[in-house]
Amino acid sequence: MSDYDVVVLGAGIAGMCAAIAAAEEGRSVLLVDAEDSIGGRSQFSTGMIMAAGTRFQREKGVEDDAESLFRHYMTLNQWKVDAGVVKALCYEVGPAVEWLADMGLQIKDVYFSGDENVPRGHVTVGGDAIVKVLHSRVRNAGIDIALRRRVDQLVVEDGRVTGVRVGDDSISASVVVLATGGIEGNPRLIEKYIPMAVELAGTRGVYPNGGAEVAKYSQGDAIPLSQQVGAQITGFNRFLANITPGFSTESDTYFPAWLVVVNSEGRRFYDEMSPYSVTQPIVYEQGGPVYAIFDDEAKRAAQPRTTEKQRKVRIPGQTWEDWIEPVIDENVHTGKVIKRDTIAGLARALDIPPDNLVKTLQKYNADVAAGEDTQFLKKPDYMRPVTSGPFYAAEVRLSRLSVTAVGPKVDRDGRVLDGGNAPIRGLFAAGECTGGVLGDVYVGSGNALANCIAFGRVAGRSAARSVGRSRVVAMAGEIAAPHSERP
Amino acid sequence: MSDYDVVVLGAGIAGMCAAIAAAEEGRSVLLVDAEDSIGGRSQFSTGMIMAAGTRFQREKGVEDDAESLFRHYMTLNQWKVDAGVVKALCYEVGPAVEWLADMGLQIKDVYFSGDENVPRGHVTVGGDAIVKVLHSRVRNAGIDIALRRRVDQLVVEDGRVTGVRVGDDSISASVVVLATGGIEGNPRLIEKYIPMAVELAGTRGVYPNGGAEVAKYSQGDAIPLSQQVGAQITGFNRFLANITPGFSTESDTYFPAWLVVVNSEGRRFYDEMSPYSVTQPIVYEQGGPVYAIFDDEAKRAAQPRTTEKQRKVRIPGQTWEDWIEPVIDENVHTGKVIKRDTIAGLARALDIPPDNLVKTLQKYNADVAAGEDTQFLKKPDYMRPVTSGPFYAAEVRLSRLSVTAVGPKVDRDGRVLDGGNAPIRGLFAAGECTGGVLGDVYVGSGNALANCIAFGRVAGRSAARSVGRSRVVAMAGEIAAPHSERP
Structure with missing residues (x-):
């Protein structure tokens, strides 16, 4: 028995x-x-x-x-x-x-x-x-x-x-x-069974959502x-990986609406407010780095609002806000955020075709003015123009591993x-x-x-x-x- | 003007x-x-x-x-x-x-x-x-x-x-x-813009649906x-590629229901009656060759039924029937169809794990008997057991290019x-x-x-x-x- x-x-x-x-x-x-x-x-x-x-x-x-x-x-x-x-x-x-x-x-x-x-x-x-x-x-x-x-x-x-x-x-x-x-907490299994996660994270490295404290449960x-x-x-x-700027190992799950995301050709490729479920295949499809672009006015308007109440997920050490002015300023200094006076200058710094990025933002700004994202159907209420320099870019990656x-x-x-x-x-x-x-x-x-x-x-x-x-x-x-x- | x-x-x-x-x-x-x-x-x-x-x-x-x-x-x-x-x-x-x-x-x-x-x-x-x-x-x-x-x-x-x-x-x-x-009729553009089609077709080569007569319109x-x-x-x-056994360059768009399709691990992986729209990603996902398996009883029952009326698509030279006894017998001789007395023997000839293929067909036959495909939900009316040797296998590939x-x-x-x-x-x-x-x-x-x-x-x-x-x-x-x- x-x-x-x-x-x-x-x-x-x-x-x-x-x-x-x-x-x-x-x-x-x-x-x-x-x-x-x-x-x-x-x-x-x-x-x-x-x-x-x-x-x-x-x-x-x-x-x-x-x-x-x-x-x-x-x-x-x-x-x-x-x-x-x-x-x-x-x-x-x-x-x-x-x-x-x-x-x-x-x-x-x-x-x-x-x-x-x-x-x-x-x-x-x-x-x-x-x-x-x-x-x-x-x-x-x-x-x-x-x-x-x-x-x-x-x-x-x-x-x-x-x-x-x-x-x-x-x-x-x-x-x-x-x-x-x-397997979030087991690098050997990650490398063997989900090598794409390693590839996507690149030099930044895969980090499990919640950090080591959480990953220890996933061996x-x-x-x-x-x-x-x-x-x-x-x-x-x-696996499910979330897109992050890598400012910290505890990133926001969603981006603020004022970010415009472009691929290495300088083109938008999706509604930046897409659910994270589909963000992963769309970003992966780009086959290279993607960048979040914003202007100085957006940055100045992005002020901390973290309260205990907003921390829906109670993960130890969670900061829960990446895209706020103090964090962005800090990351301009670390080099994770690139800052330039012009869009073309920003494009050159990112090694993407300046003409494409300029046109992409012209089109985006025209769509904001017309009240319709003709390409990706982002909700007009979420859109704001990217016009007031200096301009900023941060490479964003699918490097936060949330589910295997x-x-x-x-x-x-x-x-x-x-x-x-x-x-x-x-x-x-x-x-x-x-x-x-x-x-x-x-x-x-x-x-x-x-x-x-x-x-x-x-x-x-x-x-x-x-x-x-x-x-x-x-x-x-x-x-x-x-x-x-x-x- | x-x-x-x-x-x-x-x-x-x-x-x-x-x-x-x-x-x-x-x-x-x-x-x-x-x-x-x-x-x-x-x-x-x-x-x-x-x-x-x-x-x-x-x-x-x-x-x-x-x-x-x-x-x-x-x-x-x-x-x-x-x-x-x-x-x-x-x-x-x-x-x-x-x-x-x-x-x-x-x-x-x-x-x-x-x-x-x-x-x-x-x-x-x-x-x-x-x-x-x-x-x-x-x-x-x-x-x-x-x-x-x-x-x-x-x-x-x-x-x-x-x-x-x-x-x-x-x-x-x-x-x-x-x-x-x-671009179906332009091998240079195919190689440059849809190399995956070339990869999928392998040694068999990409052939445009309808042959040269049709492909000349697609330069x-x-x-x-x-x-x-x-x-x-x-x-x-x-692109859209259809799966075919390569018996001819003019293949049927759909497989007959009595085929059981397995991957190189000897496992089924889909409802063989799936629409061709989703057959392509599913087959591609297998990452290697896939095989259509059937038994002698199915082969003997598969007799020609081509009539002018059934040729929905009027393509010059269209034979419109691959999976019929005379064609299969012919292809046993060409080597495109493998014939063995036992399932295990068939598996060995295909270099797939015999134990897996045997179990796959045991499971399939049990599901036929129970009247339910528990794995892939193929309609029970379409299913028939694979039991009466000799047994046959044909490699099937996404090699017929239908749309780019x-x-x-x-x-x-x-x-x-x-x-x-x-x-x-x-x-x-x-x-x-x-x-x-x-x-x-x-x-x-x-x-x-x-x-x-x-x-x-x-x-x-x-x-x-x-x-x-x-x-x-x-x-x-x-x-x-x-x-x-x-x-």
Whole structure:
């Protein structure tokens, strides 16, 4: 008899959802985490969850359904993701949001969170609030928690996963669920599996959103653990990177509207207010550096407004404002911002064709005057002319790594698959540690948490149901580490 | 005074639409073509036109509008196309279809033509039928036609295009509209501007859809002509290629449902019945060869059914059926089809992991039995098991070039733009010869003709309106070539 029916590795949002779902099926569950507190990287997230067909949308009068989300998701990803898995995600995430709400999670609003036709971003107080609700439920459900236990190996018998090993200890389990998060904190895995992120960051270097404090939760343990049993690793070069000027390692997610962004040919190429989900492919498409351009009047008008209230994401050390006069002035001195008296001079300093940049800004200014961005449909209210020298430019790069989407491939039930897409017995996975659920393009704010809660719940439920016997008595006393929390 | 108000280069569908639209604005128009008959490459097209919000959709009870098409188009292209231009396309194409219908074009039906949510493919009898309707209107509108006149150069005065030169002759014009078609027939331009097509075709070589007979209409003249006045060439690596087994140079556009397609890892990766618009990015994503697999029972059941009626596209020499027993048997002998007694043997012959291919087909067969493709959602009715040896495999490649989308960049009015996105005076362009209207992904059957008719009409109208004076008397007699048609 196993120590536990289900052992879940990783106590972030995906892992806690899996543990709860398994416990709700009447299984004994142990939740193991390498760190000294629960919450994982998820606790630093904005807490936005992308979902369709929920009661929260209906309350706002938003007509939507899972099928519409599915089609949008597949289209934006040009159908380069497995339809079966995405369909499960889209159909499961709505009920999963309601399941969380029934546990006590407050859904504050539903916003547009990307390129979608209807609002699908379910706004919560933040990732930490979701973690709190889940933690409370984990305790109530009688789930054991073992902290500061980094699992070194899976225990495998006859090709079936039957437990985990932590140093010299081992814990037996009928099934194991991997929910160990992304690879943001593991430079070796980043280089191997998402080399494009390294290429995009260039000399500036990839820096994980939230810095080392957050990245320590994202070591990518699921990759070596699952490879031990022949898992298929999928999602090569799939990740979300945000564009930043590199003024600090904690940058704003969105640019102020007064920036005009041009490529190395000196041409605009998008609506600078595009959602970050599509900003990544558009900027990547330029095939070279891109620059944010602004004038002195804009700079002088950009004054600090940071307050605690505006820090939606509570990341340690977060400054939350790049594009303000004191920061810009400072970066003129560091050389990260180039300042010249004329547009042509600015272009020469950036080694882009002066004639192109001059014409680009003439066109932009004419469009501002006419009240219409004829090229990229930026909202006219956001546009202001770039006319009063001196002029400024900062190179902006996709160098802030926010989500990774590479790891063991799962099927629609959260089972980990081998090279021939056959399930590996006794092994499930969910959340950011998996590959194949997210595509090339992040569908919108909340895509990652949608994956965590939908597939966390699916994997926990499937794992529980795969255990072909009744609940065994939990023997937490025998296996919990000295520092474990006790429920 | 100019010989003509508007000279249009290229008498395909885009050029004829431009000529008619200009004539409808009261301008004198000359339509010039290098070949000895009108129709260009368009005459060989299927005649499908993608459009939204038309009376033909309404007649079928289809609710749709231009904005929905715009959003779908942008999403499928991950917003990597200029929104202003695409918006014009989406809003203009519906009225343009109705304009053609008012000229006498029969719209037979409205079908799904790609990945869209509602049917948008407006079915006509074929490209030749559209050409016929337009030709008749061209004659009625008093438009002069000069055939067998390949324009060598634009005449430029003070940076403004003021005419064209054919050998030693020149024709003066207030404005010139380029509508010279794609680059399918020009290997030098293919290599330079769409090297990915060359890479995809590999040793098999790129072959233009329809062969040399059709490709001769697609010499890409707009590129050198527009470069002469500093046009921005855009659309690098943008084209539509169809997947084929290379049994002949005239392949079927769709595969039969009984083929199972796997990548070099021996894994399926999509619904084999996907529209060709998304097949291209999905196959490209595999990063290596892909193979169509089938068994002996399927082969024996695949008997010829070609009739004249089924040849929707009337291309000279078209065989229209690849996947039939006699052709397959023939290609077993040529080595294009590999035949082995077992799946594992087939895998070894293809140098793909045998275990993966065996599991892939086990999974597929289990899904057939269960009546559901759990991975890629292929319709169960289309699926049949792959069980009865011997087994067959054919490498399939994106080697048939059907549309190219590289050329002078235009704005939403069809004006040709320079490096700084400023319009070049006196120069417009429309249709397949332009860049920036089509994106990385072909939105669906009818995307190319949508571009031709919408922007043909837009460019003709804009060109006409840019002529700041009243109609001059046409002096066709002075300039028409000896072989010209006379209206």
